[in-house]
Amino acid sequence: MDVRSRLVDSGVELLERDGLQSLTLRTIARAAGVSHGAPRHHFPTYAALLAAIAREGITDLDERLSPALTDPDAAVAIRTAAAAYVAFATERPEMFALITRHDLLEGAGGHLRKTTGRWIAALHTRLSEARKAPIDLEDTAALWASVHGLATLTSRRSAEPVADVDPSATLARVLDLHLRP
Incomplete structure (x- = not known):
């Protein structure tokens, strides 16, 4: 090697x-x-080394999200991708923390921004299909923010003080709200 x-x-x-x-x-x-x-x-900079490390996590997450987003049923695709995103954050919390730190990867994380942009575009298309109507990009951003927020809370174990709350049930409720026509 x-x-x-x-x-x-x-x-x-x-x-x-x-x-x-x-x-x-x-x-x-x-x-x-x-x-x-x-x-x-x-590596010309520390950020470039971090970006190379982050690329491994981005590749793993992409291998989870991309197939999920191609399900023929748009609502199923969104639910499966959202569950995969939260699972990645829970299973690999430190990698999740790195790949979501665009500030640390600035100038060296072009692959991250390109891949994230592709996920957002696919999510936007699938959300529009699920709602059976054109949607604003803000609707997609709201869905992404909700799922990302739950993933962050779960990966950092910040939701544990609310012992009776099941992250899977919370995710289902979040998605129900966003998938309404």
């Missing part, structure tokens, strides 16, 4: 195990078994 790949793989492992705060050039280099200067030879 080449040094660049080792740095990215080590960064993913550190992120998943120790969180975003653990990702420094030195800790990633140490985990990869290379000199502390090696990351600079393969």
